[in-house]
Amino acid sequence: MKSKIREVLSKHGRLPVDIATLSDSDDLHAAGLTSFASVELMMALEEAFDIEYPNQMMNRRHFSSVTAIENALMKIRQDMAA
Amino acid sequence: MSKRSTVGRLAETDALTLFPEGMAKGNSKAARHAERVLLQTVRSEICKVAAAHAAHVDEDARFPVEAFAALKKAGLLGIMVPSELGGMEAPIRVIAEICSLLAQNCSSTGMCYAMHQIKASSLVMHAMDDEWHRGFMRRMVAEQLLLGSATTEGGGVGGDLRTSNCGIDAQGSVFALRKEGCLISYGIQADAILITARRTPESPPSDQVMAVMTRDQYTLELTQVWNTLGMRGTCSNNFTFEGAAPVEQVIPASFADIAAQSMLAYAHILWAATWYGIAANAVYRAETFVHAEARRRPGTVPPGAMRLAELLNSLQQFRALILASIDRYERAKGDPDELSSISFVVALNGTKVSASEAACDIIQHAFLICGIHGYRNDSPHSLGRHLRDAMSSRIMINNDRILGNVSNLLSVYKHNPSLAA
Numbered sequence A: 001m002k003s004k005i006r007e008v009l010s011k012h013g014r015l016p017v018d019i020a021t022l023s024d025s026d027d028l029h030a031a032g033l034t035s036f037a038s039v040e041l042m043m044a045l046e047e048a049f050d051i052e053y054p055n056q057m058m059n060r061r062h063f064s065s066v067t068a069i070e071n072a073l074m075k076i077r078q079d080m081a082a
Numbered sequence B: 001m002s003k004r005s006t007v008g009r010l011a012e013t014d015a016l017t018l019f020p021e022g023m024a025k026g027n028s029k030a031a032r033h034a035e036r037v038l039l040q041t042v043r044s045e046i047c048k049v050a051a052a053h054a055a056h057v058d059e060d061a062r063f064p065v066e067a068f069a070a071l072k073k074a075g076l077l078g079i080m081v082p083s084e085l086g087g088m089e090a091p092i093r094v095i096a097e098i099c100s101l102l103a104q105n106c107s108s109t110g111m112c113y114a115m116h117q118i119k120a121s122s123l124v125m126h127a128m129d130d131e132w133h134r135g136f137m138r139r140m141v142a143e144q145l146l147l148g149s150a151t152t153e154g155g156g157v158g159g160d161l162r163t164s165n166c167g168i169d170a171q172g173s174v175f176a177l178r179k180e181g182c183l184i185s186y187g188i189q190a191d192a193i194l195i196t197a198r199r200t201p202e203s204p205p206s207d208q209v210m211a212v213m214t215r216d217q218y219t220l221e222l223t224q225v226w227n228t229l230g231m232r233g234t235c236s237n238n239f240t241f242e243g244a245a246p247v248e249q250v251i252p253a254s255f256a257d258i259a260a261q262s263m264l265a266y267a268h269i270l271w272a273a274t275w276y277g278i279a280a281n282a283v284y285r286a287e288t289f290v291h292a293e294a295r296r297r298p299g300t301v302p303p304g305a306m307r308l309a310e311l312l313n314s315l316q317q318f319r320a321l322i323l324a325s326i327d328r329y330e331r332a333k334g335d336p337d338e339l340s341s342i343s344f345v346v347a348l349n350g351t352k353v354s355a356s357e358a359a360c361d362i363i364q365h366a367f368l369i370c371g372i373h374g375y376r377n378d379s380p381h382s383l384g385r386h387l388r389d390a391m392s393s394r395i396m397i398n399n400d401r402i403l404g405n406v407s408n409l410l411s412v413y414k415h416n417p418s419l420a421a
Helices: A002-012 A035-049 A066-081 B006-016 B029-060 B065-073 B092-103 B107-126 B131-143 B255-296 B304-332 B342-370 B384-390 B399-409
Strands: B147-150 B169-171 B174-184 B192-198 B208-214 B218-224 B237-246
Touching: A002 A035, A002 A066, A035 A066, A035 B399, B029 B065, B029 B092, B029 B107, B029 B384, B065 B107, B092 B107, B092 B255, B092 B304, B107 B131, B107 B147, B107 B192, B107 B255, B107 B384, B147 B174, B174 B192, B174 B208, B208 B237, B208 B255, B255 B304, B255 B342, B255 B384, B304 B342, B342 B384, B342 B399
Parallel strands: B147 B192
Antiparallel strands: B169 B174, B174 B237, B192 B208, B218 B237
């Protein structure tokens, strides 16, 4: 899952640095992820993982790192399955 | 130019009040009493001073020094600071009411007070765990410090406050900072400036922090004078800012969090309250015009009365918008996820756009009622300054920029149709 997230990040995150230089826990906002890019990223993640972000998950924290994105995606999948 | 204002009808101020008594039900009796005394001081003393100098502030494009001397004397600059640091811990609705009352008498005073309190909110909401900033907040109360803001920048950044070119250049325990082309309202008069910059000169433009720098720690080189259509007393000149300060003066929270979790709400709500004040005074002038007409021709309803009925509806909607936004903020406060959520951003940006449009529309409508007496600069029903001042509202953070940012979010956002949500 993480490698797919990284792939989406490199295509849609508009990061000024190579995603490969960041660890899973590195702060993406500090690395230059803007709020504009996070919306594009969100759409790309919805497409790639066939999920839909509920409004309450659309916040900064859920896009703060690769791990945070993964946790959010797993939570969304769980909620969708429930 | 007219000196008539809310001061002239103290007994009726409830009609122009954002918050009728009783709205502060959750507060203790003592806190409610303190709020009442505070607002009475604003109405009976400070508004008089603001009204007496409003025309000169506008004509000379000068800072409302008299009103701010009165605000400082009454201790009103530090009221947001928590009680543990010597402040009054005034909630946003009280601050909003003061902005509105001041703006009913002098728009520039209301706006400067709003901008000062928006800066205070950054400290109160994000720096309570930090020793240096706690000491600074104590000073804010004791010395009644006026806070300015340097969030804009030249070099293509402009008003995009979430981007910085300059960076905090830390050398050991001290940092240096030079920011070019930044618009700083009442920059000369401010006792301290809260300034944004990249975390380090090498950080990406969106990785920002905010630092508090006191006037002895920086110099301001004037690059462009504020000579505008309205809001002339905010003295929002352009400067090159250059200074140095201990690194502990950088607020620990990232500016992204400050912007999302407190600045967005405080700025849009307090600006809206200020514009409400300008609009409310325009309505007051239209109302007194209709009253005078009615007395002149007993037995006939003045032609402006029907428009006044419409105008009061618009003002009521405007007030409801602000109250709903304050309620929304109060419910979200303390929940960083909710404060940084898309739905909150969409709602508060909507408040700004709607409030700025309401203010301009209401004043134009009041013009139709007052006719030539509103158009004149020397009549008690004069509305020229109101309109000029209120016209800043649509472009102070341009509505098009805000709608553009919101529309970017709408590709994923799903609005909640619930009336109760």
